[in-house]
Amino acid sequence: MLQSQLFTKTRKEAPKDEVTTNAQLLIRAGFVHKEMAGSYSYLPLGRRVLLQIESIVRDEMDRIGGQEVRMATLQPSEPWKQTGAWDKVDVIFKINSRTEKEYTIGQSAEEIVTPIAQEYVRSYKDLPVAVYQIGQKYRDELRAKSGIMRGREFSMKDMYSFHETQEDFDRFYAIAKEAYLKVYKRCGLVAKVTEASGGSFTEKLSYEFMVLTGAGEDDILYCDACSYCVNAEITKQQEADACTRCNKGTLARAKASEVGNIFDLGIKYPKDFGFTYKNKEGEDAYPIMGCFGIGITRLMGVIAEALSDDGGLVWPESVAPYRVHLISLATDDLEVSSTANLLYDALLDLGVDVLYDERKGVSAGEKFNDSDLIGIPLRVIVSKKTLAEGKFEIKHRASGESEWVSREDLLARFV
RNA sequence: CGGGGCGUGGUGUAACGGCUAACAUGUCUGGUUUGGGACCAGAUGACUCCGGGUUCGAAUCCCGGCGCCCCGACCA
Numbered sequence: 001m002l003q004s005q006l007f008t009k010t011r012k013e014a015p016k017d018e019v020t021t022n023a024q025l026l027i028r029a030g031f032v033h034k035e036m037a038g039s040y041s042y043l044p045l046g047r048r049v050l051l052q053i054e055s056i057v058r059d060e061m062d063r064i065g066g067q068e069v070r071m072a073t074l075q076p077s078e079p080w081k082q083t084g085a086w087d088k089v090d091v092i093f094k095i096n097s098r099t100e101k102e103y104t105i106g107q108s109a110e111e112i113v114t115p116i117a118q119e120y121v122r123s124y125k126d127l128p129v130a131v132y133q134i135g136q137k138y139r140d141e142l143r144a145k146s147g148i149m150r151g152r153e154f155s156m157k158d159m160y161s162f163h164e165t166q167e168d169f170d171r172f173y174a175i176a177k178e179a180y181l182k183v184y185k186r187c188g189l190v191a192k193v194t195e196a197s198g199g200s201f202t203e204k205l206s207y208e209f210m211v212l213t214g215a216g217e218d219d220i221l222y223c224d225a226c227s228y229c230v231n232a233e234i235t236k237q238q239e240a241d242a243c244t245r246c247n248k249g250t251l252a253r254a255k256a257s258e259v260g261n262i263f264d265l266g267i268k269y270p271k272d273f274g275f276t277y278k279n280k281e282g283e284d285a286y287p288i289m290g291c292f293g294i295g296i297t298r299l300m301g302v303i304a305e306a307l308s309d310d311g312g313l314v315w316p317e318s319v320a321p322y323r324v325h326l327i328s329l330a331t332d333d334l335e336v337s338s339t340a341n342l343l344y345d346a347l348l349d350l351g352v353d354v355l356y357d358e359r360k361g362v363s364a365g366e367k368f369n370d371s372d373l374i375g376i377p378l379r380v381i382v383s384k385k386t387l388a389e390g391k392f393e394i395k396h397r398a399s400g401e402s403e404w405v406s407r408e409d410l411l412a413r414f415v
Numbered sequence: 416c417g418g419g420g421c422g423u424g425g426u427g428u429a430a431c432g433g434c435u436a437a438c439a440u441g442u443c444u445g446g447u448u449u450g451g452g453a454c455c456a457g458a459u460g461a462c463u464c465c466g467g468g469u470u471c472g473a474a475u476c477c478c479g480g481c482g483c484c485c486c487g488a489c490c491a
Contacts, residue, residue, distance in 0.1 A: 010452095011425090012426080012427085012441090013426055013427050014427090015426075015427090015483090016426090016427070016483095017484045017485095018483095019484070034483095036483085037482085037484085088491095090489080090490090091490070091491065092491080107491065139491075141489085141490075143487095143489080145484085150490085217490090331449080332449080361448085361449090362452090363448080363450095363452065363453055364450045364451065364452095364453095365449090365450080365451035366453090367449095367451085368450075368451045369452050383449080384450090385450065
């Protein structure tokens with residue numbers, strides 16, 4: 001991608017209303033555009049990051065047997081009335097058609113997926129099964145906040161599984177938990193599995209996946225010796241208490257952001273819809289159901305919060321909009337620009353995603369600052385200086401370290 | 416939803432109730448320049464959020480909306 005043709009431009013200052021790091025940086029760098037409180041448009045760079053995160057999530061869900069679907073976002077009110085959510089859940093948007101019919105736009109899909117599963121799951125032989133989707137969700141939040149981290153419209157991966165027995169559900173629950181941890185790790189984050197309330201879904205505990213960041217809106221207590229972690233709102237334990245699980249460590253308190261949540265839904269939804277299957281004994285039985293969510297856009301916000309520095313965004317390679325930011329200084333110099341052009345083509349031939357800053361009349365300082373702000377992991381500089389050395393300069397965004405390498409060595413890294 | 420703050424060119428700011436709403440940045444022209452937002456000249460761009468009111472006169476004061484941000488509550 002030629003930067004001179006990129007749809008967006010950077011800006012020096014963030015809109016004064018934005019105080020959170022993710023909103024300031026993502027807007028300044030041109031990744032997102034705010035439409036209204038809690039509703040953002042994702043521009044080319046932001047969209048690319050979302051695609052990267054989605055592909056990681058998709059990969060991990062596929063690995064544990066999830067099958068991707070795309071359920072309707074515009075939904076009838078009937079199933080929501082059938083489960084009682086229409087009146088009980090206050091964040092659902094309700095809309096009326098011209099003919100006074102009632103609809104909702106999806107904020108979650110239990111009411112949609114359960115009747116679909118009912119159509120196809122007739123026998124124990126059809127179980128277990130897990131389907132997921134990645135897409136926009138809508139919640140009528142009273143207060144959207146923190147940039148893209150809590151919106152009225154956001155992107156979420158939601159998976160739903162159905163099982164014959166509690167044991168089988170527990171097995172899958174554990175597998176899904178591991179898959180979730182891999183997702184966060186691949187996104188460059190450390191997430192803690194946190195015991196939390198099951199909300200209005202279930203009496204049981206649910207597990208939240210929490211990333212430690214000051215921008216988070218949850219308080220958690222976690223053990224400094226084992227993996228125990230609990231949402232502060234459901235426990236009487238306090239900071240500095242001894243850990244009740246390992247009896248060795250002590251509990252620390254921290255702000256964290258919830259980037260995923262998994263629930264044991266039991267048989268609530270199958271029961272609401274009269275969804276049974278024939279078990280081995282030929283009897284009707286309700287399947288055990290689970291739901292598993294990952295906030296895609298929130299994850300992007302948390303990465304922006306947790307991994308940025310004073311210069312701007314610092315994307316891990318796995319989710320970066322481009323892998324290489326090629327910067328040509330002295331664009332009027334024929335030798336410099338042709339060397340840079342050739343390197344750009346060579347990288348593209350190797351299948352490397354490159355943002356190429358070949359803008360004319362833009363000072364070196366401005367290009368460097370823009371590059372810092374956009375946060376692509378690897379910067380390759382072509383200038384009179386590098387030409388004199390017969391090498392290219394590589395600078396790593398995260399560490400700030402730079403190295404000088406030959407063209408062969410540079411290209412060899414991407415083979 | 417309760418409380419607080421803020422609404423002025425695209426962005427960030429300024430302007431005592433009083434002159435043609437100022438400055439920076441951006442954008443456009445031309446020139447110069449190319450290792451950390453460089454420089455020169457010119458140009459462009461605002462119904463001062465909306466609606467009322469007070470006043471000879473309102474960006475400025477008053478009332479009512481709307482919007483945005485923050486705290487709290489909420490959080491399928």
